[in-house]
Amino acid sequence: MNKVPAGGLGKAASWRRERSHFILLMLIPAIVLLTGLILVPFLVGFGLSFTDYILSLPPARFAGFDNYLTLLSTPEFWDSLRVTLIFTVSSVALQTAIGLGLAILLHEETKAVPALRAIYLLPMAVTPIAAVFTFRMMFNPGLGVFNHILVSLGLPPQDWLGAGNMALFSLVLVDTWQHTPFILLIIAGGLASLPADPFEAAKIDGATPWQTFRLVTMPLLKPFLAIALLFRSIDAFKTFDIIYVLTSGGPGTSTTTLNMYAYKQAIEFVSLGYGSSIAIVMLIIITIVTQLFLRRSRLLTVAES
Amino acid sequence: MAKKKKALSLGVVLRRVILWGFAAWCLFPIYWLVNMSLKQPVDAVARPPTFIFMPTLQNYIEVLQDPRVIGYMMNSLIIALSATFFGLLIGAPAAYVLARHRFRGDSKIAFWILATRFTPPIAMLIPFFVIFYNLGLLGTHAGLIVAHIGINLAMIVWILRGFFQDLPRDLEEAAFIDGAGRFTSFRKVILPLALPGIAAVGILTFLSSWNEFLFSMVLGGNDVMTVPVGIYAYIGFEQIEWGKLSAAATLMLAPVLIFILLFQRQLVRGLTLGAVK
Numbered sequence A: 001m002n003k004v005p006a007g008g009l010g011k012a013a014s015w016r017r018e019r020s021h022f023i024l025l026m027l028i029p030a031i032v033l034l035t036g037l038i039l040v041p042f043l044v045g046f047g048l049s050f051t052d053y054i055l056s057l058p059p060a061r062f063a064g065f066d067n068y069l070t071l072l073s074t075p076e077f078w079d080s081l082r083v084t085l086i087f088t089v090s091s092v093a094l095q096t097a098i099g100l101g102l103a104i105l106l107h108e109e110t111k112a113v114p115a116l117r118a119i120y121l122l123p124m125a126v127t128p129i130a131a132v133f134t135f136r137m138m139f140n141p142g143l144g145v146f147n148h149i150l151v152s153l154g155l156p157p158q159d160w161l162g163a164g165n166m167a168l169f170s171l172v173l174v175d176t177w178q179h180t181p182f183i184l185l186i187i188a189g190g191l192a193s194l195p196a197d198p199f200e201a202a203k204i205d206g207a208t209p210w211q212t213f214r215l216v217t218m219p220l221l222k223p224f225l226a227i228a229l230l231f232r233s234i235d236a237f238k239t240f241d242i243i244y245v246l247t248s249g250g251p252g253t254s255t256t257t258l259n260m261y262a263y264k265q266a267i268e269f270v271s272l273g274y275g276s277s278i279a280i281v282m283l284i285i286i287t288i289v290t291q292l293f294l295r296r297s298r299l300l301t302v303a304e305s
Numbered sequence B: 001m002a003k004k005k006k007a008l009s010l011g012v013v014l015r016r017v018i019l020w021g022f023a024a025w026c027l028f029p030i031y032w033l034v035n036m037s038l039k040q041p042v043d044a045v046a047r048p049p050t051f052i053f054m055p056t057l058q059n060y061i062e063v064l065q066d067p068r069v070i071g072y073m074m075n076s077l078i079i080a081l082s083a084t085f086f087g088l089l090i091g092a093p094a095a096y097v098l099a100r101h102r103f104r105g106d107s108k109i110a111f112w113i114l115a116t117r118f119t120p121p122i123a124m125l126i127p128f129f130v131i132f133y134n135l136g137l138l139g140t141h142a143g144l145i146v147a148h149i150g151i152n153l154a155m156i157v158w159i160l161r162g163f164f165q166d167l168p169r170d171l172e173e174a175a176f177i178d179g180a181g182r183f184t185s186f187r188k189v190i191l192p193l194a195l196p197g198i199a200a201v202g203i204l205t206f207l208s209s210w211n212e213f214l215f216s217m218v219l220g221g222n223d224v225m226t227v228p229v230g231i232y233a234y235i236g237f238e239q240i241e242w243g244k245l246s247a248a249a250t251l252m253l254a255p256v257l258i259f260i261l262l263f264q265r266q267l268v269r270g271l272t273l274g275a276v277k
Helices: A008-048 A066-073 A075-108 A113-125 A128-139 A145-152 A164-193 A197-204 A209-237 A241-246 A258-268 A272-297 A299-304 B005-037 B058-065 B067-100 B106-118 B121-135 B141-166 B170-177 B182-211 B214-220 B227-235 B238-262 B264-271
Strands: none
Touching: A008 A272, A008 B067, A008 B106, A008 B121, A008 B141, A008 B182, A066 A272, A075 A113, A075 A164, A075 A209, A075 A258, A075 B005, A113 A164, A113 B005, A113 B238, A113 B264, A128 A145, A128 A164, A128 A241, A128 B005, A128 B227, A128 B238, A164 A209, A164 A241, A164 B005, A164 B264, A197 A209, A209 A272, A241 A258, A258 A272, A258 B121, A272 B106, A272 B121, B005 B238, B058 B067, B058 B238, B067 B141, B067 B182, B067 B227, B106 B141, B121 B141, B121 B214, B141 B182, B141 B214, B141 B264, B170 B182, B182 B238, B182 B264, B214 B227, B227 B238, B238 B264
16 A cells, blocks of 8 residues: 555655554554563573573572583483474374375365365364363273274274373374364365366366376475475474373373473473473474475465465 | 266265265264263263263263362353453454555564464473463463463464455545544454454464463463363373263363354364465
């Protein structure tokens, strides 16, 4: 809206002044709040990570890079990083494969699409604690419905949450239940918004459905896939509710992700300084991954359109 | 990629089986939760678990008469409604300005808003805990409301901005030419037009606060327990309480289910962060 009203420079200047007053007044409350609730806490956390602050054990002292050095030399850190990567990569890969396939099917479907979409929306909208609690009942070795189904199919019952690798798999399963719809809906939305021309051209050129999919659909879908992957990877990386309620990081440390490790150190052991350094390392990892992604996929321009 | 009629039938059947099979998988845990909530204690711990049984509302009656549960519900409502109200009040003007005006630093603001979505909650939770501890805000409603605004404000601004961008500019410009000030045209022209979008974001914020667990648990402590925290506190007693806990959890889902039925389209857009319009 850059039209300058007629009436000369004086009026133009006052118009500009009025405009910037407006922008400022509208933005100030949000900026103050975002500063107070996000920037200040971030700086406090960053500062804490250089102290040996433990709640109710005053005074906190400046500890330089001690926390970070301790962190990098602790096997628990590398172990939780490994668990986090396994959890994140397998969850996101599984969800992307299922979500992409279903989105393509849903795009071709003609009947009851709104009903299907409403149902697909449920796992990502319902209260996570309620859903995770339900999974905990269903995973119960003796009384749970999952083992009941397995046994009636003639399969051996599983100790879903009791054994290390199985527990990690179960967490991936619950995460996949909860978040596949996110990828599915983004890609379905993407498919619906694709231009028709390239598909008609492919048809005229006699492309097979597979060729059309690989050479026309996929390249056009890429930005949507990129958004879905980036958001999902970062959210999987920070998963808390599912892990905390189902395994609390156990058995042993077999499902202790970086986030669980940070939570245990900072909140359960109130080592707020050390916990902060883990959180900062997580933030650094997320920043690096996001930057790589943004550079490769021009994500922001898509998100803004 | 439509094929010919004859070849379709098998493909269509297969497609519908897969799509509805996935729908069943999405619904199953919710079905099972409701199923458990209608069971008597004997049926809840039956081996093997039963699908068919004499349903009872006993669990709901007990839960709704439990003053603790009523307390959790009240806490959740107060916190979610306040966070939504203040979040929209502060977020909507900012979103409008970011949608309509180009000015120095606007892309930076948008980027930072998105960046807060990426920050691990624990990185915010620790400083919140320390700050609240020192200000005496731990275990207070005000503290949790403030925290929930902090968690959601960036999302509110981001999604509302998308809604404002979709509104035609003509009406504001017309109001402008008629001599209305910028504030007036925002209040009288834009806000009414954006109401569906604002309602959708309001619902999303409400749900996000209603569903939130980590901050509520750590910052609310034992003094201000929301429903998710309350449910979690009783999971320890599992088997004996399964029926009652399931009833409480089902009640928790009620507003979520109502909103999904009423506002499906807007929620899809919001839950996918504006990527799907």
